[in-house]
Amino acid sequence: MSSLQRSIHKTHKKERPEFLKTYKAYSASFKELEEKHKEKKRKSEKKVKCQLMIVDENGNKRPTTISELASFEEDYPDISRYWRDPEASSELDTYDQDVLDGLKPWEKPGRKLLNALWRHKHAWIFYEPVDCVKLRIPDYYDVIKHPMDFGTIKKKLNNNVYESGEELIADLDLVFENCRIYNQPDSDVFLMCTQVENVYKHQLKILGLDKLYLK
Structure with missing residues (x-):
């Protein structure tokens, strides 16, 4: 092995551990980002909690109080079942847009x-x-x-x-x-x-x- 080859070989041997450290750090960071992405995706797939709102004559909205919600559920059981029963909401997907x-x-x-x-x-x-x-x-x-x-x-x-x-x-x-x-x-x-x-x-x-x- 020539002196030049020995020099290159030594250089590679010295640089390799640094490269491995960098690669491991990158892998760890990537893994962390991947986990965060998966967690974000899991959260986005969760069903959104239904919130009944009251809209005034000017279009301004506010959440109903507990007593208002209870009164609404008693007066309109056919509508309130869409948030009482998680499976009922799937029926909404079957409505034809032209009908709506x-x-x-x-x-x-x-x-x-x-x-x-x-x-x-x-x-x-x-x-x-x-x-x-x-x-x-x-x-x-x-x-x-x-x-x-x-x-x-x-x-x-x-x-x-x-x-x-x-x-x-x-x-x-x-x-x-x-x-x-x-x-x-x-x-x-x-x-x-x-x-x-x-x-x-x-x-x-x-x-x-x-x-x-x-x-």
């Missing part, structure tokens, strides 16, 4: 209507409840007794507050009516409102919701 959509035929077109309005360039004035402090209009809630906005409507839709298409349309009407009541006809807000409302009335016809229009 048929229960609220107005809901899909209603969501399309709201989305179309939301995309309008002037709709931002209706995204949230009127902030009378920020806008310096302290008398707003003295004049407008039933405030409404697109954000609240969207929340109510997502939380299944509306029991009919007429209720949805009534809230949308209220948004525009409030705006016309409070703002002067020559104001920018009134003119922006008019443009969004024109799209609203046009979309009602396109989506077949004009029969629900109460005005």
Whole structure:
């Protein structure tokens, strides 16, 4: 063996233990990550505990109290069995989506209507409840007794507050009516409102919701 070969051989012999230490450390770290991943997966596969919520007229949610839950279970045993009996929830997977959509035929077109309005360039004035402090209009809630906005409507839709298409349309009407009541006809807000409302009335016809229009 030449001196160069002996030198390389010695170098390899010295480096090998360090390599093994690094490899073992890597293996241990990988094993730890793998166990964490498996544990996370096991947790994600556990059934989510059912929580009955109460939704108010503005779409805000809160958990039921123990007494409210007991009262609900007594009044609606057919519904409460879905969380009392773990096997019953599997029945929900057998429901046909078309059948479910048929229960609220107005809901899909209603969501399309709201989305179309939301995309309008002037709709931002209706995204949230009127902030009378920020806008310096302290008398707003003295004049407008039933405030409404697109954000609240969207929340109510997502939380299944509306029991009919007429209720949805009534809230949308209220948004525009409030705006016309409070703002002067020559104001920018009134003119922006008019443009969004024109799209609203046009979309009602396109989506077949004009029969629900109460005005």
